[in-house]
Amino acid sequence: MEDIVKQAKQKMEKAFEVLRVDLATVRSGKASSQMVENIEVVAYGGSARLKIMELATISVPDPKTVVITPFDLSVIGDIEKGINDSGLGINPSVSGEFIRLSIPPLTEERRAEMVKMINQKCENGKVMIRQVRQDSMREIKKMEDQGHTSEDDIERNEKEVQSLTDDYIKNIDSLREQKEKELMTV
Secondary structure, eight states, X not given: OHHHHHHHHHHHHHHHHHHHHHHHTSOOSSOOGGGTTTOEEEETXXXXXXXXXXXXXEEEEETTEXXXXXXXXXXXXXXXXXXXXTTOOOOOEEETTEEEEEOOOOOHHHHHHHHXXXXXXXXXXXXXHXXXXXXXXXXXXXXXXXXXXXXXXXXXXXXXXXXXXXXXXHHHHHHHHXXXXXXXXX
């Protein structure tokens, strides 16, 4: 019975982490290595699909610039193509041994689109959390139907799962507010 609550917590944590990583890729007008590190690149003539962080070092020398320095210069064109194909909306500039990304300021219209996208991603995160809750409650109910545990244990575990759900929903709301604030700061 305790395993159900423990599994629910692990699954909710994983769903929250997926959302957190997803939101980190949303461009907020400030340079961040997280914007590009998980972009997949088809490298070495199509024989490998790797993330930029596996192919290069990523640095942020100032708030408006990301510099990507490949470990192997033969993949610099592949990285450039990966960034162009990613939908990030930033044109990479290849300068010899590195790629420079200049982060342009966001227009008010683009900020509104980004806020809408953040809200959608957070809503999807909440749906994932609620799905874990629903699955866990179903498992608890199954244990009750089989008569493996007392009513007190059932009630306590249901409350624990609900409490976990509430906590993760609050965390998602907090993350959304933080990202929106970051996005609206000019």
